[in-house]
Amino acid sequence: MNLREKKAAKKREDILRSASLVISRKGFHHTTMEDIAAELLMTKGSLYYYFKNKEELLFQCHDLILSNAFNQLEDIYGKEISSGEKMKAAIKVHLDIAIQEKEIFNLTVKPEQIFSKEYIDPIVKKRDAYAGLFDRMIQQGIQKGEFTVNQKKMARMIILGAANWIQVWYSPEGEFSKEEIEQIYADYLLKILT
Amino acid sequence: MNLREKKAAKKREDILRSASLVISRKGFHHTTMEDIAAELLMTKGSLYYYFKNKEELLFQCHDLILSNAFNQLEDIYGKEISSGEKMKAAIKVHLDIAIQEKEIFNLTVKPEQIFSKEYIDPIVKKRDAYAGLFDRMIQQGIQKGEFTVNQKKMARMIILGAANWIQVWYSPEGEFSKEEIEQIYADYLLKILT
Amino acid sequence: MNLREKKAAKKREDILRSASLVISRKGFHHTTMEDIAAELLMTKGSLYYYFKNKEELLFQCHDLILSNAFNQLEDIYGKEISSGEKMKAAIKVHLDIAIQEKEIFNLTVKPEQIFSKEYIDPIVKKRDAYAGLFDRMIQQGIQKGEFTVNQKKMARMIILGAANWIQVWYSPEGEFSKEEIEQIYADYLLKILT
Amino acid sequence: MNLREKKAAKKREDILRSASLVISRKGFHHTTMEDIAAELLMTKGSLYYYFKNKEELLFQCHDLILSNAFNQLEDIYGKEISSGEKMKAAIKVHLDIAIQEKEIFNLTVKPEQIFSKEYIDPIVKKRDAYAGLFDRMIQQGIQKGEFTVNQKKMARMIILGAANWIQVWYSPEGEFSKEEIEQIYADYLLKILT
DNA sequence: AATGAATGAGACTTCATTCAT
DNA sequence: AATGAATGAAGTCTCATTCAT
Numbered sequence: 001m002n003l004r005e006k007k008a009a010k011k012r013e014d015i016l017r018s019a020s021l022v023i024s025r026k027g028f029h030h031t032t033m034e035d036i037a038a039e040l041l042m043t044k045g046s047l048y049y050y051f052k053n054k055e056e057l058l059f060q061c062h063d064l065i066l067s068n069a070f071n072q073l074e075d076i077y078g079k080e081i082s083s084g085e086k087m088k089a090a091i092k093v094h095l096d097i098a099i100q101e102k103e104i105f106n107l108t109v110k111p112e113q114i115f116s117k118e119y120i121d122p123i124v125k126k127r128d129a130y131a132g133l134f135d136r137m138i139q140q141g142i143q144k145g146e147f148t149v150n151q152k153k154m155a156r157m158i159i160l161g162a163a164n165w166i167q168v169w170y171s172p173e174g175e176f177s178k179e180e181i182e183q184i185y186a187d188y189l190l191k192i193l194t
Numbered sequence: 195m196n197l198r199e200k201k202a203a204k205k206r207e208d209i210l211r212s213a214s215l216v217i218s219r220k221g222f223h224h225t226t227m228e229d230i231a232a233e234l235l236m237t238k239g240s241l242y243y244y245f246k247n248k249e250e251l252l253f254q255c256h257d258l259i260l261s262n263a264f265n266q267l268e269d270i271y272g273k274e275i276s277s278g279e280k281m282k283a284a285i286k287v288h289l290d291i292a293i294q295e296k297e298i299f300n301l302t303v304k305p306e307q308i309f310s311k312e313y314i315d316p317i318v319k320k321r322d323a324y325a326g327l328f329d330r331m332i333q334q335g336i337q338k339g340e341f342t343v344n345q346k347k348m349a350r351m352i353i354l355g356a357a358n359w360i361q362v363w364y365s366p367e368g369e370f371s372k373e374e375i376e377q378i379y380a381d382y383l384l385k386i387l388t
Numbered sequence: 389m390n391l392r393e394k395k396a397a398k399k400r401e402d403i404l405r406s407a408s409l410v411i412s413r414k415g416f417h418h419t420t421m422e423d424i425a426a427e428l429l430m431t432k433g434s435l436y437y438y439f440k441n442k443e444e445l446l447f448q449c450h451d452l453i454l455s456n457a458f459n460q461l462e463d464i465y466g467k468e469i470s471s472g473e474k475m476k477a478a479i480k481v482h483l484d485i486a487i488q489e490k491e492i493f494n495l496t497v498k499p500e501q502i503f504s505k506e507y508i509d510p511i512v513k514k515r516d517a518y519a520g521l522f523d524r525m526i527q528q529g530i531q532k533g534e535f536t537v538n539q540k541k542m543a544r545m546i547i548l549g550a551a552n553w554i555q556v557w558y559s560p561e562g563e564f565s566k567e568e569i570e571q572i573y574a575d576y577l578l579k580i581l582t
Numbered sequence: 583m584n585l586r587e588k589k590a591a592k593k594r595e596d597i598l599r600s601a602s603l604v605i606s607r608k609g610f611h612h613t614t615m616e617d618i619a620a621e622l623l624m625t626k627g628s629l630y631y632y633f634k635n636k637e638e639l640l641f642q643c644h645d646l647i648l649s650n651a652f653n654q655l656e657d658i659y660g661k662e663i664s665s666g667e668k669m670k671a672a673i674k675v676h677l678d679i680a681i682q683e684k685e686i687f688n689l690t691v692k693p694e695q696i697f698s699k700e701y702i703d704p705i706v707k708k709r710d711a712y713a714g715l716f717d718r719m720i721q722q723g724i725q726k727g728e729f730t731v732n733q734k735k736m737a738r739m740i741i742l743g744a745a746n747w748i749q750v751w752y753s754p755e756g757e758f759s760k761e762e763i764e765q766i767y768a769d770y771l772l773k774i775l776t
Numbered sequence: 777a778a779t780g781a782a783t784g785a786g787a788c789t790t791c792a793t794t795c796a797t
Numbered sequence: 798a799a800t801g802a803a804t805g806a807a808g809t810c811t812c813a814t815t816c817a818t
Contacts, residue, residue: 004801011802027307029223032787045790046803054788109362113221151378158382161359162352168303169351176348184345188352191385202777226812239815240778248813392780399781415695417611420808434782436810497750501609539766545751546744546770553743556691564736572733576740579773590798614791627794628799636792 012050015040016061023061023103028114033057059119062107066126069097069105073133083141087193088186090137094163095182102167109164131156138193147193159189206244209234210255217255217297222308253313256301260320263291267327277335281387282380284331288357289376296361303358325350332387341387353383400438403428404449411449411491416502421445447507450495454514457485457493461521471529475581476574478525482551483570490555497552519544526581535581547577594632597622598643605643605685610696615639641701644689648708651679655715665723669775670768672719676745677764684749691746713738720775729775741771 001009018039023031033054037044051057076089098105107114108130111123134156141147149155163185170181195203212233217225227238227248245251270283292299301308302324305317328350335341343349357379364375389397406427411419421442425432439445464477486493495502496518499511522544529535537543551573558569583591600621605613615636619626633639658671680687689696690712693705716738723729731737745767752763 008801027304029307033789034787043804044788045805048789048791049802110221113223151382154375154378155382157359157363158356158379161362162356165351165355165358168355181348184348185352188345188349188386192382205777227814228812237779238813239780242814243777396780415692417695421810422808431783432809433784433811436812437781442809498609501611539770542763542766543770545747546767549747549750550740550744553739553746556743557739569736572736573740576733576737576774580770593798615793616791625800626792627801630793631798 008050012060013064015047015050015057016064019057019061020065020101020104024101028103028106055115055119058107059115059123062104062123063126065097065101065104066108066130069093070126070130070133073130077133077137083137083144083146084190086137087134087141087190090134091159091163091186091189092182094160095166095185096178098164098167099170099178105164106167131160134160141193149193155192158192162189202244206254207258209241209244209251210258213251213255214259214295214298218295222297222300249309249313252301253309253317256298256317257320259291259295259298260302260324263287264320264324264327267324271327271331277331277338277340278384280331281328281335281384284328285353285357285380285383286376288354289360289379290372292358292361293364293372299358300361325354328354335387343387349386352386356383396438400448401452403435403438403445404452407445407449408453408489408492412489416491416494443503443507446495446502447511450492450511451514453485453489453492454496454518457481458514458518458521461518465521465525471525471532471534472578474525475522475529475578478522479547479551479574479577480570482548483554483573484566486552486555487558487566493552494555519548522548529581537581543580546580550577590632594642595646597629597632597639598646601639601643602647602683602686606683610685610688637697637701640689641697641705644686644705645708647679647683647686648690648712651675652708652712652715655712659715659719665719665726665728666772668719669716669723669772672716673741673745673768673771674764676742677748677767678760680746680749681752681760687746688749713742716742723775731775737774740774744771 015036019031019036022035022039026035033044033047036057037047047057051060072093073090076086076093079086079089081089108123108127111120115123135152138147138149138152138156142149142152166181166185170178172178174181176184209230213225213230216229216233220229227241230251231238231241241251245254266287267284270280270287273280273283275283302317302321305314309317329346332341332343332346332350336343336346360375360379364372366372368375370378403424407419407424410423410427414423421432421435424445425435435445439448460481461478464474464481467474467477469477496511496515499508503511523540526535526537526540526544530537530540554569554573558566560566562569564572597618601613601618604617604621608617615626615629618639619629629639633642654675655672658668658675661668661671663671690705690709693702697705717734720729720731720734720738724731724734748763748767752760754760756763758766
């Protein structure tokens with residue numbers, strides 16, 4: 001990648017980041033291309049130089065965040081700690097992202113509400129890969145004798161579902177700090193696996 | 195209420211029910227006034243005789259379903275059974291509704307994405323009242339010595355969050371029947387309270 | 389068809405007629421939905437009440453004119469006159485329409501420049517049916533011994549091509565009246581068939 | 583013209599040639615500056631170094647082809663053959679170009695659909711000069727006693743119109759070869775002059 | 777009570793054109 | 798000489814809403 005391509009790639013990322021920001025602020029369905037452009041002091045026409053349409057931009061946006069989440073989880077999975085510790089760390093990472101990128105992260109949940117057919121498949125695949133990392137952690141815990149759980153898939157879905165829900169009510173001004181919440185969540189959810 | 199008013203009230207309910215149906219089918223953001231009217235073999239103009247605008251219609255729609263849920267939960271709360279049994283029954287009811295009315299039920303979650311300020315307050319109130327019933331069940335369980343839980347609110351949110359998530363993946367064609375799923379969910383989630 | 393439907397049908401026709409007019413004036417590719425609406429003192433949004441999109445409107449426009457032409461030709465074909473007379477009358481009708489509706493009539497010629505796949509087929513079919521009437525007249529003339537021509541198809545295409553060309557240069561202010569032109573054209577083109 | 587100017591002139595011609603090609607492929611109204619540039623592995627910005635805007639480029643494009651056609655016709659006109667032979671040869675050349683460069687050649691027909699006022703005049707002039715060569719051939723034929731025709735202009739327009747039409751239906755995969763078609767056309771059209 | 781018709785604001789998208797480098 | 802990037806005008810289309818009948 002030469003300098004120019006790097007610059008363009010950087011710009012593309014800038015756009016994605018701005019888009020995330022605006023979406024977080026205005027909510028997904030009220031964010032227009034104009035809004036995204038304005039955030040960057042660009043005109044909406046320029047966005048089309050970098051992304052072929054709104055859907056593509058949104059998809060990349062989502063992909064960036066989910067990839068990021070996936071990588072963090074993989075790091076955790078690779079660590080030399082107990083499965084319980086891994087699981088707790090993973091839950092905390094997940095909560096972090098769910099809070100920070102709630103709008104975008106939600107796209108994962110109901111892609112069909114926004115994306116057309118061609119995009120849904122890769123989104124679902126990535127989502128499943130992400131969830132699969134939780135499955136592997138649970139499996140590992142069972143093998144090590146740390147966890148006792150019959151319905152692995154369902155346990156995983158309960159955990160992720162509970163964690164996702166945090167966006168609904170979390171507020172920085174709340175009674176507990178984010179760290180405290182993450183700790184409590186992790187502790188409670190671990191109960192399901194034992 | 196005279197006959198005419200009764201008729202109008204009935205019609206209003208018909209509209210709400212049809213709206214729920216269409217929204218379930220097409221997803222929230224892709225449902226137009228036209229769609230709702232078509233389901234009833236009406237024209238969209240007529241809807242405005244019964245509801246002053248789309249937002250009002252949606253609000254009523256949501257209100258109807260949430261009221262319904264609330265009533266079912268109250269019945270359960272009033273029964274002469276153990277708190278554990280109540281909680282399980284409540285979770286099953288919640289799962290039922292989350293599956294059946296997923297699109298509408300979701301409005302509760304992020305009212306600000308759709309509703310303007312004036313509507314958010316009553317929605318949040320109703321939602322909190324609904325959640326409050328869970329809180330009361332938990333409280334009762336603690337007093338009776340059935341449950342052991344420090345962070346009551348958070349436990350409740352974990353339970354509801356996990357339950358809400360079911361919409362994301364539930365399919366009638368899945369491996370487990372709805373009843374089996376409800377049973378498993380109830381069992382696992384009860385672990386959090388003990 | 390009840391009154392209301394009649395009214396709507398009439399409006400649709402009004403729109404088509406206005407569209408034809410505007411297109412004649414501004415040329416095909418410079419006519420916007422706004423232009424068409426303005427001609428009728430409507431707003432562009434209203435056009436979409438009657439036609440689902442621009443392409444559909446254009447298609448109907450074209451269809452109306454070509455159907456009209458087809459009917460006139462059929463009448464001529466059914467008359468009890470010599471094939472030479474029929475042919476001359478047909479050429480005159482064709483010239484008339486080519487002059488009056490030149491822009492729209494041209495769509496027949498190159499539908500692929502404007503229409504998407506789904507529309508091209510019916511257009512081509514209608515066009516071929518129209519041309520087919522000329523073929524039948526020629527065939528009839530040959531059977532009656534009035535015409536002598538080996539390459540029937542090509543002769544027809546030469547005749548229609550020459551006739552279509554009139555739009556390029558015809559002007560009401562020209563040296564000859566429309567009637568004179570039509571007479572001369574008909575005479576000259578008949579030579580090809582003998 | 584120094585080397586640099588020569589190079590630029592050559593490049594300009596390259597562009598015109600590529601433009602013709604792309605236009606033939608994609609149709610006139612669907613050809614963008616981007617398309618033309620892409621064909622040459624340039625970027626659209628660069629085109630503006632050689633042509634001040636799209637209209638100018640198109641005009642030159644058209645001019646090149648029409649000049650070419652004119653030259654070929656002049657050659658024929660200068661030959662020592664009968665007027666009938668000249669006419670046939672001219673028709674064949676015209677058919678050739680009409681087939682090969684149909685999109686561009688069509689600009690001649692309706693310049694006002696694409697060009698602004700300032701360009702129309704020179705285009706019409708060139709077109710008339712081109713048509714004038716046909717007129718001169720006809721005139722010559724009359725003087726030599728080869729042709730008998732009262733309305734010379736109209737005869738010429740019939741001939742050119744018929745010939746232009748060939749683009750509408752000609753296909754390399756058709757029943758007749760291009761050469762056969764040209765022969766038949768020339769024969770039939772000559773009938774008009776006698 | 778209901779509807780057909782019309783409206784207009786706003787969204788997405790395309791593309792010729794400009795310009796600093 | 799060439800280009801990457803940005804712009805802005807213009808066009809199509811959607812849809813909640815209004816209103817006379």
